[in-house]
Amino acid sequence: MLPSRASADPAQPAGIADPVRLKRGVFGTASLGSKCAPDIARQVLRQAIASGFHQFDTAPFYGAGHAERLLGELGDEGMRVSTKFGSPRPSRLRFMAVRVLRGRRPGDLVPPPALLVSRDGEFDCAAQRRPPAQLSASMAALSKCAQGFLFAHSPPRFPGAAAVSAWSDLARSSGYVLGVSGPRNEDMEAWLEVAPADACFQLHLDTLESLTDPVLDRLARRTVWIHGIFSPPTGAGPTHAADRQKLAHRWAADLAQAAFVVTSTRPEGVARAGAFVRELEG
Ligand SMILES: NC(=O)c1ccc[n+]([C@@H]2O[C@H](COP(=O)([O-])OP(=O)(O)OC[C@H]3O[C@@H](n4cnc5c(N)ncnc54)[C@H](OP(=O)(O)O)[C@@H]3O)[C@@H](O)[C@H]2O)c1
Incomplete structure (x- = not known):
């Protein structure tokens, strides 16, 4: 087991002010946007708020704007919403299209696979170059919610220091703090720099598990959001849910500013996800 990187006086993740709410929990909305009927998705979000979540993770790509619209409908100043710009890299889109189709259940709203697959590299790179247009649509949808992070969505490559600086200025001038979601392992050092x-x-x-110690030491001073606690592993990590939960506990002890992005597509599952985050908070 790695020695703890947590500091004695852990700084709270950005955007967390109210100690009665879940501090380590972020409620993810990817499957709400793409797989849930709107009424169920609304119930799930209400249940998430009732369970103590006040940070939400979304993206314009989640259900082609649907997740952002749902959050925006419910939104009030008590909800802090982080969103993204750009879109996942093409390889991931194909993977998601397959997962969406395999995960289909009666009543699910499934985006047509053509929509996912046709959003290929061209869209991906163009969207990364055009964050302002995408951001204004997100901000309009989320206008009632407090702003959190604005993530570059799975950038296909490290975009260079000048782009990061421009994206950071854009995020800040719009009330967000820049983030990067799903960076490639080989780009981590450049991003951290x-x-x-x-x-x-x-x-x-699983990405966290595969990073080198020097990268992890630098990450320990950063705000880190960890997802994939319950979803099937991508290859590197354990397949057993109990083992994955143990890893999450270890990272919660190891990274002072870690928060966990969890989700459920069922109102009754949200309380379970909330209970898990409460356990992580100790
Ligand atoms: N940036 C990125 O590249 C990226 C990629 C993926 C995800 N994300 C973010 O992370 C969020 C979470 O996605 P994820 O893939 O990591 O999902 P996850 O939290 O690992 O959850 C996957 C599924 O596990 C089940 N589950 C939830 N809580 C559980 C618990 N306590 N015990 C056992 N099973 C539980 C739920 O199934 P039921 O629905 O059946 O309850 C849920 O749909 C997304 O919504 C999105 O916001 C970001």
């Missing part, structure tokens, strides 16, 4: 000190790194649990 240039990302502003308050930037958030959103990483899959």
Whole structure:
């Protein structure tokens, strides 16, 4: 087991002010946007708020704007919503299309696979170059919610220091703090070198497991959002839910500013996800 990187006086993740709410929990909305009927999705979000979640993770890509619209409908100043710009890299889109189709259940709203697959590399790179247009649509949808992080959504490559600086300025001038979600392992050092000190790194649990110690030591001073606690592993991590939960506990002890992005597509599952985060908070 690695020695703890947590400091004695852990700084709270950005955007957390109210101690009665879940401090380590972020409620994810990817499957709400793409797989849930709107009424169920609304119930799930209400249940998430009732369970103590006040930070939400979304993206324009989640259900082609649907997740942002749902959050915006419910939104009030008590909800802090982080969103993204750009879109996942093409390889991930194909993977998601397959997962969406395999995960289909009666009543699910499934985006046509053509929509996912046709959003290929061209869209991906163009969207990364055009964050202002995408951001204004997100901000309009989320106008009633407090702003959290604005993540670059799975950038296909490290965009260079000048782009990161421009994205950070854009995020800040719009009331957000820049983040990077799903960076490639090989780009982590470059991101850590240039990302502003308050930037958030959103990483899959298995990615975290595969990073080198020097990168992890630098991440320990950063806000880190970890997802993939319950979803099937991508290859590197354990397949057993109990083992994955143990890893989450270890990272909660190890990274002072870690928060966990969890989700459920069922109102009754949300309380379970909330209970898990409460356990992590100790
Ligand atoms: N940036 C990125 O690249 C990226 C990628 C993926 C995800 N994310 C973010 O992370 C969020 C979470 O996604 P994820 O893939 O990591 O999902 P997850 O939290 O690992 O959850 C996957 C599924 O596990 C089940 N589950 C939830 N809580 C559980 C518990 N306490 N015990 C056992 N099973 C539980 C739920 O199934 P039921 O629905 O059946 O309850 C849920 O849908 C997304 O919504 C999104 O916001 C970001």
